[in-house]
Amino acid sequence: MPASKTAPTAATTDPAPATYRxxxxxxxxxxxxxxxxxxxxxxxxxxxxHLLANPDAQLSCNFSVLVGCSKNLNSWQGSLLGFPNPILGLGGWTATIAVGVGLFxxxxxxxxxxxxxxxxxxxxALALVIFLITESLTVLNVLCPWCMVTWTVTIPTFWAVTLYxxxxGNIPVPERARTFFGTLYGWVPLITIVCYAIVAILAQIQLDWIHRAFV
Structure with missing residues (x-):
């Protein structure tokens, strides 16, 4: 007798898993x-x-009374955990690069x-940046150039990673929410610009930086 046809197994009928992109x-x-x-x-x-070696050192990032690094670095806000905040940046941004390279x-x-x-x-990182922005604008009354570079990359990094x-679904949410966040993910550049604008407006209100930046 010819061999009877067997029913397809689950392995042959299950849809293939989505290809990882x-x-x-x-x-x-x-x-x-x-x-x-x-x-x-x-x-x-x-x-x-440089400041530890010479507290009166003139740093290359000191442009005016409004724009400079010395005041931030010498403040308690500049060493929140008992050591200079930039050390956190050295470790955190190295990890960010490692994740990017790991994806490739x-x-x-x-x-x-x-x-x-x-x-x-x-x-x-974003929480720390928000705290430091607030302190810079309301307490220290100074804009630190290298700090602002850090703010500039931290904000879009937060939005890009979180929305991704x-x-x-790495952060569990309903399917409808995933679709919504997927749409927002495509708008990360615009969201980032809006955030920059908010910081710039707050700085202008508090410090009048447009008029004073190079005085």
């Missing part, structure tokens, strides 16, 4: 942002060493815990 744009952004942030942290660290180096997804851990770090994790 490497987030190339995010990887490139993380590497570039990480390099810029690392450079700013390095410059702040060098300037801090692997053909599979990072584990969810890995993305969540990275996102927690990004949230903490929300749309990909």
């Amino acid at each position: 490497r987030p190339t744009a995010l990887a490139v952004f993380l590497i570039v942002a990480g390099l810029i942030g690392l450079w700013a942290a390095y410059m702040l660290t060098v300037d801090k060493f 180096a692997t053909a599979s997804r990072f584990a969810r815990w890995y993305w969540i851990a990275f996102n927690v770090g990004v949230v903490l 994790n929300l749309k990909e």
